[in-house]
Amino acid sequence: MSTQTYTFPRGIHPPEGKSFAENNAIEILPTPKKLFLAVQQHIGAPCAPVVKLKDEVGPDAVVASADAFVSAPIHAPYAGTVGRPAKKTLPNGRRVATVALDVDLDHAPSGADMLNIVYGGDWEIPADFDVNSIFPAVKSGGLVGMGGAAFPTHVKIAKNEKKPIDTILINGCECEPYLTADYRLMVEYPQPIVVGAILTAAAVGAKTVYICIEDNKPAAIQVVSKAIEKTSNPFGVDVSVRVMKTKYPQGGEKQLIRAALGRKVPFPGLPMDVGALVENVSTAAAVAGRVLRGKALTHRIVSVTGGGVVNPKNLFVPIGTPISELIEFCGGLKSDANRILMGGPMMGFAVGTMDIPVTKGTSGITILTNSEVKKSVETNCVRCGRCVGVCPMNLIPTKLALASRFQNTDVLQAYHVAACIECGSCAFTCPASLPLVQLIRTGKIQVQKLSKK
Amino acid sequence: MSNTQLDLYVTSSPHLSNSKLSTRWIMLDVIIGLVPVIGMSFYVFRWYAVWQIGLCLISCLSAEAVFESMRGRRPHLEDCSAIVTALILALSLPWSAPWYVSVVGSIVAIGLGKTVFGGLGCNIFNPAMVGRAFAMLGFSSQMAAGAYLLPADATIGGLDKGLAEILTQATPMTLLKSGNTDYFTQLISQTALIGQQNGSLGEASIIALLIGGIYLLVRKTVTWDVPVSALISTFVFAALFNMGPHAFQFGMAHVINGAIFLAAFFIASDPVTNPITTKGRIIFGVGFGFFTVLLRCFSSYPEGVMFSILLMNALVPMINRMTIPKPVGFVKPAK
Numbered sequence: 001m002s003t004q005t006y007t008f009p010r011g012i013h014p015p016e017g018k019s020f021a022e023n024n025a026i027e028i029l030p031t032p033k034k035l036f037l038a039v040q041q042h043i044g045a046p047c048a049p050v051v052k053l054k055d056e057v058g059p060d061a062v063v064a065s066a067d068a069f070v071s072a073p074i075h076a077p078y079a080g081t082v083g084r085p086a087k088k089t090l091p092n093g094r095r096v097a098t099v100a101l102d103v104d105l106d107h108a109p110s111g112a113d114m115l116n117i118v119y120g121g122d123w124e125i126p127a128d129f130d131v132n133s134i135f136p137a138v139k140s141g142g143l144v145g146m147g148g149a150a151f152p153t154h155v156k157i158a159k160n161e162k163k164p165i166d167t168i169l170i171n172g173c174e175c176e177p178y179l180t181a182d183y184r185l186m187v188e189y190p191q192p193i194v195v196g197a198i199l200t201a202a203a204v205g206a207k208t209v210y211i212c213i214e215d216n217k218p219a220a221i222q223v224v225s226k227a228i229e230k231t232s233n234p235f236g237v238d239v240s241v242r243v244m245k246t247k248y249p250q251g252g253e254k255q256l257i258r259a260a261l262g263r264k265v266p267f268p269g270l271p272m273d274v275g276a277l278v279e280n281v282s283t284a285a286a287v288a289g290r291v292l293r294g295k296a297l298t299h300r301i302v303s304v305t306g307g308g309v310v311n312p313k314n315l316f317v318p319i320g321t322p323i324s325e326l327i328e329f330c331g332g333l334k335s336d337a338n339r340i341l342m343g344g345p346m347m348g349f350a351v352g353t354m355d356i357p358v359t360k361g362t363s364g365i366t367i368l369t370n371s372e373v374k375k376s377v378e379t380n381c382v383r384c385g386r387c388v389g390v391c392p393m394n395l396i397p398t399k400l401a402l403a404s405r406f407q408n409t410d411v412l413q414a415y416h417v418a419a420c421i422e423c424g425s426c427a428f429t430c431p432a433s434l435p436l437v438q439l440i441r442t443g444k445i446q447v448q449k450l451s452k453k
Numbered sequence: 454m455s456n457t458q459l460d461l462y463v464t465s466s467p468h469l470s471n472s473k474l475s476t477r478w479i480m481l482d483v484i485i486g487l488v489p490v491i492g493m494s495f496y497v498f499r500w501y502a503v504w505q506i507g508l509c510l511i512s513c514l515s516a517e518a519v520f521e522s523m524r525g526r527r528p529h530l531e532d533c534s535a536i537v538t539a540l541i542l543a544l545s546l547p548w549s550a551p552w553y554v555s556v557v558g559s560i561v562a563i564g565l566g567k568t569v570f571g572g573l574g575c576n577i578f579n580p581a582m583v584g585r586a587f588a589m590l591g592f593s594s595q596m597a598a599g600a601y602l603l604p605a606d607a608t609i610g611g612l613d614k615g616l617a618e619i620l621t622q623a624t625p626m627t628l629l630k631s632g633n634t635d636y637f638t639q640l641i642s643q644t645a646l647i648g649q650q651n652g653s654l655g656e657a658s659i660i661a662l663l664i665g666g667i668y669l670l671v672r673k674t675v676t677w678d679v680p681v682s683a684l685i686s687t688f689v690f691a692a693l694f695n696m697g698p699h700a701f702q703f704g705m706a707h708v709i710n711g712a713i714f715l716a717a718f719f720i721a722s723d724p725v726t727n728p729i730t731t732k733g734r735i736i737f738g739v740g741f742g743f744f745t746v747l748l749r750c751f752s753s754y755p756e757g758v759m760f761s762i763l764l765m766n767a768l769v770p771m772i773n774r775m776t777i778p779k780p781v782g783f784v785k786p787a788k
Contacts, residue, residue, distance in 0.1 A: 014471075266784045267780045339462050345467060348466055351463065352461050382479065384724045385676065394778045396730070414777060424466050429471055430470070435465060
């Protein structure tokens with residue numbers, strides 16, 4: 001283990017809130033009777049359902065797909081019957097069509113068996129493994145970034161001769177407060193992560209893999225380091241753990257590349273412009289599962305955590321499960337629960353209903369109480385500059401927010417509104433409690449509208 | 454599970470905030486930072502300081518309440534910004550200033566300095582300096598060098614003999630103005646540091662200002678950039694403008710005498726009226742030092758801090774526009 005720790009300039013130290021669920025081993029949610037598979041769970045073109053009402057589908061059958069390159073097909077987690085289509089609200093507020101699936105519970109494998117298929121057992125890359133099989137497998141397996149953004153994975157690992165990728169960063173920072181899903185995966189199933197990382201590197205021809213873990217997760221650092229030693233490595237990829245100094249938003253793609261490699265992703269530009277590829281630990285494990293075991297992305301680990309839930313847990317669930325079932329399995333809400341967030345408290349979406357299906361990008365459900373949330377009254381900005389001091393993108397959040405409020409698109413553009421990653425460091429820090437992120441988001445929309453005209 | 458009885462709150466992320474920070478705490482911090490300075494002014498100027506500070510506090514708070522009400526708003530006295538303005542104004546006045554100087558200065562500071570621009574956070578100029586500038590122009594004789602002098606034969610209650618003696622001496626700024634290098638031993642003396650020195654109420658002791666300033670730096674209420682660049686720039690320009698065998702002494706004398714420390718830590722560092730980026734604030738601090746020394750050396754006033762701050766305040770929008778930071782990894786779009 002290296003003693004050097006890596007970091008990036010600026011950023012914040014929010015309360016970690018990991019203690020709610022970090023020591024709770026992954027539990028299996030009883031297989032739900034009904035699943036709702038949203039046709040758009042990723043960035044890119046939405047899928048169209050390819051099944052009809054009352055169709056019988058098998059396990060891992062494709063239920064929705066699209067021809068576009070930037071898209072990812074949706075698979076049925078279990079065999080079952082297609083039910084009446086239902087529109088559901090997704091965490092981002094969009095109403096999206098879903099394929100309803102009545103699970104054939106009599107013939108469904110037990111949750112424990114499923115967990116074993118997805119993450120368990122021994123992982124070995126065969127010595128005669130064909131590297132060219134990785135890309136088609138990932139593409140057809142519906143893999144997307146599971147850290148939250150849900151960008152189709154095959155797009156990232158498509159070979160690009162002009163911009164070769166030399167280093168893969170496996171993102172195990174989980175810098176978002178409260179969430180512990182990635183942590184539990186690293187501690188309990190480190191091997192598929194390492195194997196998936198090696199496969200990803202092999203697919204793009206990268207020679208180096210750094211599994212990036214923050215120094216507040218020493219157990220994960222130790223377990224993953226051991227797993228690296230034990231894993232066979234037929235492509236000669238150099239895999240190691242890189243210990244990051246705990247700070248938010250370290251897990252942001254651009255911040256992680258800067259912290260771990262000292263490279264600045266150009267704005268506008270992509271990680272491949274600096275020869276890097278960032279992949280979440282859960283995604284890496286999913287790559288291993290798809291490539292070596294043929295398992296499509298149909299299950300994931302979701303943290304249900306925060307002070308507002310009775311028994312915080314890390315759950316292994318099929319994608320499409322309504323979050324109400326997860327929350328119920330965790331003992332339900334406490335009486336002082338105040339906000340249900342899809343994701344963590346810094347970037348998660350607050351939702352007003354529990355009738356929302358888990359999607360590929362749902363890393364956690366955070367339930368906050370009144371005492372965890374500060375609802376304060378906005379006062380005037382005194383230009384103290386604290387938001388400037390914490391902005392990881394080196395912007396002036398207060399200027400952007402006020403320009404957005406007064407719909408001044410010239411100022412929004414002059415101060416580079418498009419570079420904002422909406423991490424929320426500024427709003428967390430603001431002594432005047434300005435809704436900086438909210439205003440900047442609307443500012444981005446104002447600028448986007450300009451270019452459409 | 455039914456969710457009809459749930460009282461969920463839907464809002465934009467982030468859902469956490471640093472509860473330790475508020476605008477009010479920033480102002481309270483400045484007040485705490487001023488405590489040693491106020492204490493020293495009580496020690497040196499006795500009841501004159503108590504009177505002056507009390508008068509400014511009452512006038513500023515009343516003015517804030519009246520003007521904000523006139524705008525149809527609930528006055529936010531609890532944000533403590535009017536208290537900060539009052540203290541800074543009082544500490545920048547001579548001990549002898551008559552009551553109407555403080556009262557008019559306060560009303561102008563709050564009214565013209567702050568309310569007309571839209572209240573806290575919207576003002577372009579430092580309110581206390583606007584008030585003081587008005588007083589200086591309106592009541593020039595009550596604010597001139599003579600106002601700092603206690604007539605040698607006067608006897609004033611409350612002042613002990615040793616301290617009264619200090620007040621009979623010309624202020625260091627007046628001495629510097631005269632350009633007589635014989636005064637150097639006195640100008641760079643211990644008395645300037647521990648606070649037995651004539652001047653405005655807040656200028657009595659560099660040590661007291663430094664303690665308060667360091668408190669603000671540690672609390673991160675004030676960033677290092679303005680104080681450091683202001684102090685260094687004052688020294689450098691004072692030395693440059695007085696090139697010769699005594700350049701170093703001139704530099705030191707300009708830094709440790711007069712209102713430089715008060716301005717560097719408590720006035721120029723006012724975030725509302727200085728630039729938003731570190732780069733901008735360094736430019737601001739350097740400019741402040743330059744104009745202060747320029748005015749001290751070449752204008753008819755012995756002290757240049759106030760006009761220098763107001764001048765730099767006016768330049769802030771321009772400095773901000775010149776120093777828009779580039780986002781991380783920024784590449785200029787090809788045209």
